[in-house]
Amino acid sequence: MDFGPFLFLATLEGLVQAAVLCLTALGLSLVFGVMRVVNVAHGEFFMLGAVLAWWVTGWFGGHPALGFVVALALAPVLVGGIAWAGERMVLKRVSYDPEATIVATIGMLYIIQQTTLLTFGPDARPVEPPFYFRVQFPWFGYSGYKLCVIVAAAVLLLAAWFVITRTRLGLVMRATQFDRETAQNFGIAVDRVYAMVFAIGAGLAAAGAVLVVPVQQAHYLMGGDPLLLSFIVVIIGGLGSIRGTLVAALLIGLCDGIISVFFSPTLAKMLSTLAVALVLVFRPQGLMGARQRG
Amino acid sequence: MSRRPVNAPQSPARRRTLKTLGIAGGAAATGLAPTLFPRAYAQSEPIRIGAQFHRTGIGASYGRWYERTATAAVKLINDEGGINGRPLELVVEDDGTDPKRGAEVVEKFATQHKVDVAYGTLFSHVVIGSSPRAGELKLPYVVVSEGYHVASGALNRYVFQPGITDVRSQVISMAPWVTANLGKKVTMIFPDYAFGHDHRDYFSQAVIALGGEMLELIAIPPTESSFTRYLPRIPSDTEVLYHVMVGPGVLTFVKELGEHFGSNRPEIFGFIDSLEAVDLATPQLEFLEGTYFWEGNPRYAQPDQTEHDKFYRAAVGVDDNGASVNDPKDVSTYAHMFGCWETLFIIKQAMEACNYSGPADRGAFVEAMEALERFEEGREHPQGEKVFDARIHQSFGHQFISRVKDSRLEVVHRTAIEDGLYEAEADYTTMAL
Amino acid sequence: MGDGAKSLLLHGAILLSLFGLQFVLPEYHQLAVTRILLLAVFAMGYNLLFGYTGLLSLGHAMFFGAGMYGAGLSAYHLGWAVPSAMLLGVACGALLALLVGLVALRTTGVAFMIVTLMISQVGYLATVYFTTWTRGDEGLVMPEAARSFTLFGHTWLLTDPVTRYNLALILLAIAMAVLLWVARGRFGRALVAVRENEDRTRMLGYHTFVIKLKALLLSGAVSAAAGAAYALMFAYIGSSFTTIQYSIDPLLYTLLGGAGTVAGPVLGTFLMFYLVDYASELTNAYLLVTGIVLVVLVLFFPRGILGAIRERWLRWLP
Incomplete structure (x- = not known):
């Protein structure tokens, strides 16, 4: 294939990946921004979203779109609920100590993953897309559903953006992120904001997973990949910067496809991972973010 | 780990009868066995096969079917009189599709469960990681892994792959x-x-x-x-x-x-x-x-379809579409799992050839395996005939x-x-x- | 009796009872404890950085892996004898620790965890990428020549379980001695000072970066020694040993036994190994145990078993 169409395909793939990544990484970024903790179990919330989508669509039968819409509404709520419970039972009780939280969320990672193994089983299970058509470009074909994933993710992101910037809940969240003590003095129940943020973060990951599961399959070990990618995005975008996260997700999603044109993909993954580590060392505020108040 | 209870062990007398009748005739008699022959040698020690399967990890879809196939083969072998008059028992351990755990499981087979033979798994890294331990513990390790690693000579004398052709x-x-x-x-x-x-x-x-x-x-x-x-x-x-x-x-x-x-x-x-x-x-x-x-x-x-494939399919519980008879959505790993079935019959054949009586005969078992040359198509080998190259411990079959x-x-x-x-x-x- | 004497006595007793254990243990447990001893060395190396210096790494699998591949590849491709392969493994770990330290130690806290996690991921991918030499995930089996070696006029058979057990025990004893020396000496006090308050330590005139680098170097070398020994004793190297699971395990062992105690990681490794081994008989999801133990520890026993004992009763425990 010529370079032009190749680049076009890489761009399409990059956009799909970026769209899902935006949702997943935004969740991680929110949690880090507001609560100042790293949630290692984030990928498992993603996995739970995909698994729940499989349950729900299987339950409904009939036209796949029906079950899918219900899953898209229900899975984030359920996963958010699980995250909320985890936050109350564990994170709150270690007072959000950054290191204790990491260890605790590693524990949660195993608990969620292995409980899924016990209930859902070890197999990869497909979820039918709500609709399917193939778009034929002159050089190659492409899944129409994937193109719609981009749109759906954009809509969800706009909704999240609206909540964060235009609602009272968002205001409270931003206030807490900006200065926890002051927020508390102004009568904000910081404690409840944290639980809410943790649940929303998990819910966003689950929403991303529901969108992507018809393209991939639900599997109990699928949380690892989105976790690493989200880490990368959040670091490049600047820890805690939401705008940076979105820009970085686009950038990473697009780059990932294009880099693999030039290098062996395994080598490309090595180099990009190393580059990200160096960014975190030498520009901890991220490539685009300004240094935040911490 | 789970120990599978052994089905109706039968008397040595019955086994001898079977031998004279020929193996194929035995199938018809199977249904009558429990009434005709009381569980006379329930007191005889079972031959224990340590089965290392992927119950979890990325190989789990294969592992589940490997286990089902092996269980079906063990049942058949026991229904027809076991090996050397002794029933067969499968001791299953999960290797987590991980070489470290795989090697630990082999050690556990050799020294805690004290199995007679270890019987293996699909993913090549688990087999390769486990094989040095099997060799040094002098525990025969018969795998169904499809990789070229056994035939390449990288492993050791205790590792065999007689049930499936290598890549x-x-x-x-x-x-x-x-x-x-x-x-x-x-x-x-x-x-x-x-x-x-x-x-x-x-x-x-x-x-x-x-x-x-x-x-x-x-x-x-x-x-x-x-x-x-x-x-x-x-x-x-x-x-x-x-x-x-x-x-x-x-x-x-x-x-x-x-x-x-x-x-x-x-x-x-x-x-x-x-x-x-x-x-x-x-x-x-x-x-x-x-x-x-x-x-x-x-x-x-x-x-x-051969009658042998028909028989094998029914015994494992697979329908004509290659899915579980209980759930048409549960599709089997049909292209690989026959190796588990055939391997158990090969183990049986070698044990009978060397009159295997316990772990002290493991060396004799290895030599008996190496004396094998050919497996004819039949109920024990439903996939087809195979030629066994003893030098590289590897079978060659039809594709x-x-x-x-x-x-x-x-x-x-x-x-x-x-x-x-x-x-x-x-x-x-x-x-x- | 002084604290120093008490601690020497205690750790001597631990080593002695581990030595005695081989005469009473059933065969399977002798094999299992050999593995445990090596994993405990890994955890002790980890503890040096985490427990004493306060740096939580999520990438120690790369040091374990450096030792494993340094020793394994030189034995496999170059036909090096076991002792030199072992030393090369340790050197590889130390060198990697130096390089990683120069970069990663510029960060602290959460950033340090993520940086080490990422670099370790690069290490995993490297073992897969250089498949011509490593055979990637499939890995390599150590050649016959590397299953025995001659040292001090004696031929040691690595295929012999008793030899393996005692070699692992010697390695553990060396690691314990290093840790005791660190814990009780000037260097150890400097490490703890960095852990408790880095800024103040720096103001007192210590070059904290160099202190941390030394700690990482030592930690990497000890972890690599465990990896190298694991490769040589169990005759297999493969990329699965460089996955994140092997970064989390030493953290878990250390937390359970007690971070910042010399014997804690040994105790933690013992308990976890048998917990998982036992759990795998009851359920497929034996890693569930790992998860639950981590959460319970963080919630109720943040200092681990020996940490709690030290707090309550034995204040002198190093």
Whole structure:
């Protein structure tokens, strides 16, 4: 294939990946921004979203779109609920100590993953897309559903953006992120904001997973990949910067496809991972973010 | 770990009768056994097989069917009188599809469960990681792994692969048919690790030797969950696309292949590994109509199905579409799991040949295995006859090339055993016991 | 009796009872404890950085892996004898620790965890990428020649379980001695000072970066020694040993036994190994145990078992 169409395909793939990544990484970024903790179990919330989508669509039968819409509404709520419970039972009780939280969320990672193994089983299970058509470009074909994933993710992101910037809940969240003590003095129940943020973060990951599961399959070990990618995005975008996260997700999603044109993909993954580590060392505020108040 | 209770062990007298009747006649008598012969030798110690399976991890779909197949074979063996008059017991441990755990499990088999023989698993890294421990504990380790590692001579005298042909032999036996019928300009897509590299190396070699040409070798990194962006690297003058994938992402891979090509595709030849345990009638796999697959054993019952395949299918609980009789959505790993069935009968054959009586006879068991030369097609070997090369502890059998038609696989070619033979590069029999 | 004497006595007793254990243990447990001893060395190396210096790494699998591949590849491809392969493994770990330290130690806290996690991921991918030499995930089996070696006029058979057990015990004893020396000496006090308050330590005139680098170097070398020994004793190297699971395990062992105690990681490794081994008989999801133990520890026993004992009763425990 010529370079032009190749680049076009890489761009399409990059956009799909970026769209899902935006949702997943935004969740991680929110949690880090507001609560100042790293949630290692984030990928498992993603996995739970995909698994729940499989349950729900299987339950409904009939036209796949029906079950899918219900899953898209229900899975984030359920996963958010699980995250909320985890936050109350564990994170709150270690007072959000950054290191204790990491260890605790590693524990949660195993608990969620292995409980899924016990209930859902070890197999990869497909979820039918709500609709399917193939778009034929002159050089190659492409899944129409994937193109719609981009749109759906954009809509969800706009909704999240609206909540964060235009609602009272968002205001409270931003206030807490900006200065926890002051927020508390102004009568904000910081404690409840944290639980809410943790649940929303998990819910966003689950929403991303529901969108992507018809393209991939639900599997109990699928949380690892989105976790690493989200880490990368959040670091490049600047820890805690939401705008940076979105820009970085686009950038990473697009780059990932294009880099693999030039290098062996395994080598490309090595180099990009190393580059990200160096960014975190030498520009901890991220490539685009300004240094935040911490 | 779970210990499987052994079905109705029977008397030595009955076993002798069976021998005189011939094994095939025994099947008819099976149903009567419990009433005719009381559990006379319930007191005799069972022969214990330590079964190392992937119950969890990325190999779990295979592991589940390996376990079901092995359980069915053990039941049959016990219903027909066990081995040397002793019932067979399967001691199953999960290796988590992880070499470290795999090696620990082998140690556990040898020293805690004190099994007679260890019996193994699919993923090659687990087999390779476990084999030094098996060799040093002098525990025979009979695997169903499909990889070239046993035959390559990298392992040791205690490791055998008699129940399934290795990858090297599989690919070279099919190369002539592929280049003659599908095309000579080949592009390969394979996972970027050792299993994929075996495909890459031996298939490329064979194609070039046959006057073909390898246009592009596309390696997919092990952590990948989306494949579309690799597909543009397939050159447009490709005549045959050869694909092989394993792991939880296989369905994604094949679907994306379909999206990429639509109806305008080259000939496609895939290893069924890319769709093992996946229903061919899954939406979006329609583009596979008219493409070809390697199968170790035909998943769909063929019009000329042998009585042996029919019997084996029923015993394991697989229907004519290769799915579980209890759940048509639960598709088996039919192209590989026959190896578990056949291997247990080979273990039985070797144990009977050396009159195996306990762990002290493990050396004799190894020698008895090495004395085997050929397995005839039959109920014990439903996949077909096999030739066993004792030097490299490896069997060579027939391979199947099937074409997708109406979302089923129809066998179009069966390779001869000679097509897959290669010169042995090692000799385990010269190693010390 | 002084604290120093008490601690020497205690750790001597631990080593002695581990030595005695081999005469009473059933065969399977002798094999299992050999593995445990090596994993405990890994955890002790980890503890040096985490427990004493306060740096939580999520990438120690790369040091374990450096030792494993340094020793394994030189034995496999170059035919090096076991002792030199072992030393090379340790050197590889130390060198990697130096390089990683120069970069990663510029960060602290959460950033340090993520940086080490990422670099370790690069290490995993490297073992897969250089498959010509490593055979990637499939890995390599050590050659016959590397299954025995001659040292001090004696031929040691690595295929012999008793030899393996005692070699592992010697390695553990060396690691314990290093840790005791660190814990009780000037260097150890400097490490703890960095852990408790890095800024103040710096103001007192210590070059904290160098202190941390030394700690990482030592930690990497000890972890690599465990990896090298694991490769040589069990005759297999493969990329699965460089996955994140092997970064989390030493953290878990250390937390359970007690971070910042010399014997804690040993105790933690013992308990976890048998917990998982036992759990795998009851359930497929034996890693569930790992998860639950982590959460319970963080919630109720943040200092681990020996940490809690030190707090309550034995204040002198190093």
